[in-house]
Amino acid sequence: MKKLVLFVVSLLMVTALLAGCAQPTPAPTAAPVVATQAPAATAVPTKTEMELMMDGAKTEGQVISYGMSDDWVNLGNIWKAIESKYGVVHTDTDMTSAEEITHLLAEKDAPVMDVADIGFDFLGTLVDNGLATEYRNSYWDKIPTERKDPNGKWAVAYWGAISFLVNKDLVTNIPQTWDDLLKPEYKDMVCSRDPRVSSYATGAVLAAAFAHGGDETNVQPGLDYFKKLRDSKNWREGVVLNVSSVQKGECPISIVYDFDGFNKRDSTGLNLEVVIPQDGTFGMYFAEYISTVAPHPNAAKLANDYLFSDEGQIMFAQGYAHPGRTDVVLPADVASKLLPESAYPKLHFPSSPATFTLAKNAIVAGWDKIVGAAVQ
Numbered sequence: 001m002k003k004l005v006l007f008v009v010s011l012l013m014v015t016a017l018l019a020g021c022a023q024p025t026p027a028p029t030a031a032p033v034v035a036t037q038a039p040a041a042t043a044v045p046t047k048t049e050m051e052l053m054m055d056g057a058k059t060e061g062q063v064i065s066y067g068m069s070d071d072w073v074n075l076g077n078i079w080k081a082i083e084s085k086y087g088v089v090h091t092d093t094d095m096t097s098a099e100e101i102t103h104l105l106a107e108k109d110a111p112v113m114d115v116a117d118i119g120f121d122f123l124g125t126l127v128d129n130g131l132a133t134e135y136r137n138s139y140w141d142k143i144p145t146e147r148k149d150p151n152g153k154w155a156v157a158y159w160g161a162i163s164f165l166v167n168k169d170l171v172t173n174i175p176q177t178w179d180d181l182l183k184p185e186y187k188d189m190v191c192s193r194d195p196r197v198s199s200y201a202t203g204a205v206l207a208a209a210f211a212h213g214g215d216e217t218n219v220q221p222g223l224d225y226f227k228k229l230r231d232s233k234n235w236r237e238g239v240v241l242n243v244s245s246v247q248k249g250e251c252p253i254s255i256v257y258d259f260d261g262f263n264k265r266d267s268t269g270l271n272l273e274v275v276i277p278q279d280g281t282f283g284m285y286f287a288e289y290i291s292t293v294a295p296h297p298n299a300a301k302l303a304n305d306y307l308f309s310d311e312g313q314i315m316f317a318q319g320y321a322h323p324g325r326t327d328v329v330l331p332a333d334v335a336s337k338l339l340p341e342s343a344y345p346k347l348h349f350p351s352s353p354a355t356f357t358l359a360k361n362a363i364v365a366g367w368d369k370i371v372g373a374a375v376q
Contacts, residue, residue, distance in 0.1 A: 117288055
């Protein structure tokens, strides 16, 4: 999955690029960039501006994304809807948030990507490097303030909560809390990932921190918890957590996003249950942005509009992701597939990109002390 971030490797790549060592990635064959420019992004687009964008998008003929693959949060169906509505062809290159930054830095003089989906932990790097343009889509005023950039450079389209994905054919007693996972009965059963290479592993450490009295400014309780989990031998080492390892029964209990857990359940057909830890969980935000040098600016802005429309937000929910907009009313058949709000009694969210970045850095540094320098 694209969000299992190869943090260490990509960070080295970013550093190299900033030093001027990277070479631009060749652009794929594409329709020429049209002269028609999308309207300025100082305000929500008017009807006339939307019409101009639609004409421009048809001329551009395509929209290119990074990290927005068809198998992630129902994006396959979302892109089909965008193609049909705006008369463009969509192409995606699946990559992690860190890899997006790397490619954008390399492609400044030969732009390829128009739009992308990025984890909250990389927003600081994105904005600091001037890689996201300002655009306030048609639904901007309906997006909660804490879920959008004040200058219009990004907005949260959906989020997922840290959960336990339990194979009920292999686990008799279903764990309900983080401390439950420390019980001897779960020896060598719990699969997680290394927060140095995975954003949801970062979220897992934060969730455990909140469950044990910590928060974004104090991640140590979460690090202490995972050290206990590792020392207990319940944390299964040497297994990469993915669909294959779940399907093979190598991960009886997996720590994943709730939407990822539901999709793994559907794709494997196994007797899997998604459990939200009742003592604390963390909601990870995923933001959408448009490249400052998007080759197809009109198509990019229309795609962004659709992602935040009622239709787009409902389609994210059909992929088990929680909509970024809080005002959208889900159809009964969609809402019935999701866990009720009561299943998330102690849910915490990032307070700001800056604070979250500091928390992530502290977790990465602390993890080295737990498991050593080798990335797992």
